[in-house]
Amino acid sequence: MKNEGEQRQQDINRDDGSGILKTITMILLASTTDPVEGSILPVIFTIIGAIWTLSVFFINYQNEKLKKKIEHFKLLKDYNAELKKWANNTIDLMSTAGHLCLLDPKKDSQFYNQRHNLLIALSAEIDKGRFFLPNTEIDGHGQYKAAAYQGFRVKALNVLVDCYDLVKSIDYMDQQKNIPVTKQIMECKRNFVSEVQIQLDPRKFEIDFIETIKQGL
Template structure:
């Protein structure tokens, strides 16, 4: 079979159509990936903003416990505790938009849909902090036991919030931060070590681990491995 101009034009047109189809598929795929990344970034930003407010509120509750009767007279403590408790309650409910309950079919069937099932630990940390604050009496001196309990709640909250953010994206962010420090010849780990040692000198036993040269070298090596 001899190929004429029409046949070659037809083959060329088919090849162009196929190439266009492949290119269009690649473009659509890339756009879909970008849309997903954008949505995930927005979601992470919303979770971070929520976590910031939650951490501040739990920390505020701990401050109230430590300052009861010293910094905060009974009437002022009662007012601030009520305001902080209401804020914690609202933050917990807002957190359900990001962290829904689990096993809805096994618990709380008589409740509204968002409250059926079991709370995730990140919401437990806020709910328990709110409950502890609600049960604190306005009279008396510093409540160190409640303050320590609230500190544990805050640490659980921070840990769970950190886990909720995409570790891969967090690593990329840390890499960008590391690149931004390349022109700074001062070791941030050395500065942190000096601050820690200054606290140790003032308050012996403050540091769980001394910030010596080996500590600085180990942290700097970790930073280099992240790049």
């Protein structure tokens, strides 16, 4: 078994500082088996106890604060994952629409149906996007509309509406009329990607997350 001296030395060598406080307390207790009246030792013990309590409180507070920040990042990451899933599907539709314009309708019997299916899909994605990107200024515009449609659409959804109108304009008889539409749809796609990236702000997310992790080390 370890004797008292070995135990004190082991406490002193601890990295977290708690061993030092415990060792000081043990030494003071060992040297005062019969304290005289008016001794300063009770005051010292009180101070040590207060320091110990405050240290534990501060450590617990910091740990709880870090835990809440990490939980916040987890929720934000989950939200962003769903937003990216929606955006990825929408980008696929826009890319398909842009390349559809390069096909000759006269050589593709399904051209009209493809255009029609794209319109259906884009219309659905516009409404799904409202779950992630709600309208702004809902108190000052369109009060007569359904709740989700009051106010003004954000830029990302405006771009999708523009793309929908462009797909609707695709001529299913004359390919030459569709060539200029291709560039317009691809421009919509680039603008959409940019708007979603602004919403996700991946650079800020990464910087903030790394900084939070460093605080916990």
